Amino acid sequence: MIELKNIHKIFNQGQPNEFAAVQEVTLEIEPEKVTVFKGPSGSGKTTLLSLIGCMARPTSGRIFLSGREITSLPERFLTEIRRKTFGFIFQQLNLIKGITVLENIMLPAYPNGEKFSAVKNRAMRLLEVLELTPKANSKIEWLSGGEAQRTAVARALINNPAVIIADEPTAHLDTKLSMELVGTLAKFKEDQKMVLIASHDPLVYESKIVDRVIHLRDGKIEGPPT
């Protein structure tokens, strides 16, 4: 369970270009469900996901993860939570060029200090599930859009996180690849993971796998959840 209490996020506070990205957001997100944050560009979806995923701190308000308050945590504790609890699929994928698919997938596991062979085995299993095994030693720049997307998904799963955060995951995909991704997200749900998606793609938020859609506009939650 993730609980948000009166969250505000204001950028450039006190400056002429002050911008309130998230305002008065109070929310409870249930575990093992797929929740979509829907809203136009600039509505605060990405900012809200960054706050939930401990990648940014709110200006005010508190976030609780399984009953534990996480916004006050010193950075090194937050890093630990970020690493072990959340898996991120970014809008721009953020894969590292010049290294292989396998190395990209293994990267988030390196700071945990696990044995290299154990991490490699886990990465190879993920490649198999996502049908990427033949591409294991290919460099990122040689991949097609769908392959790159699946590599990003595998990377998000390498630390076996309880929560998957996906920011506009279908933004650069055609319909076929988008449907494939929705299928992958459905597998996460079957694996009892909490999935949080920011999207304004009807293919995502109208999908059957989605349990709840939260509408955001101007940083605020709009109307009751659907």
Added chain:
Amino acid sequence: MIFHPAIIALLLSSILMSFLMTYSSYFGVLIFRKWDLRNGSELQLAMERRTYLISTVLTYIFAFQILSFFLYIYTADRLHSLFVGAMCAAGTLQVNPYGYPALLLKIFNCLLAGTWLILNHTDNQAFDYPLIRKKYVFLLLMAPLLLTETFLQGAYFLNLKPNIITSCCGSLFSIGENALASEITGLPPQPTMFAFYLSTGASLAAGVYSLLKNRGAYLFAILSMATFLISIVSILSFISLYFYELPTHHCPFCILQQEYGYVGYPLYAALFGSGITGIGVGILAPFRNTQSLARTLPALQRKLTFFSLVSSLIFAALVTWRILFSDFILL
């Protein structure tokens, strides 16, 4: 004279330290009055972010504060050739009325800075800032002392007049009415040596007991503090005599010179290392039942105890080596 690089470094660093201490004190008052981890207000979250920055900056500042003690005595020692009559730092510090008060305050602030660093490090091990109020109150108590040190040190360096004829350490640290700390230098060596080895032995025993049984932190801290003070008295009373191989030369500064292999630096470093970490063990003892520190604090106390024991042993070994192998026979 103030254009000496070490003096510039000391003056600039103390001014910077005073500025940051003043700002941190303001922040400390804010923390003391408004800190509430259950509150999600903008002020609370801003304080949580800022304390991270301030404590990081203060860590560097206090680490330099400890080093600055050594830099201060090194500088005073280097400058002795500029003053008629001075043979080492003892004479240089006597040039005006600010030298020795600044030194004494530096020693005291060095201990406080070390203790604060231990408190801060411990606080950073927990997720819920269990010592935050205490470390900022401690900081508030330190602030006037550090500001006074800046004033005294500044006044000392700015009032160094080369035409002043000062005294040499031989007359300053001797047994006489006009000498500095004459009641200490005049202490009979035999009982002082007995007190030195007794206190060192007792603190070593208490440290080993604390390491083995995981208790006795207060006793170890008290004995460490006592050993620290007795060791300083011992340097003036009998240790210096063995290093100089002279029955009347009690100067605590000449041992910093090349002539004596700079042995004063490891000697004082071990003494302060042992004292600070020993006190730290006791300072942390009241927090052993703090839930968020329950796992990390005993291990940290053991590390500090071990470091204190090793430093104490180094100090005792250096002194004993000199007593045993020097040509000088005092007793």
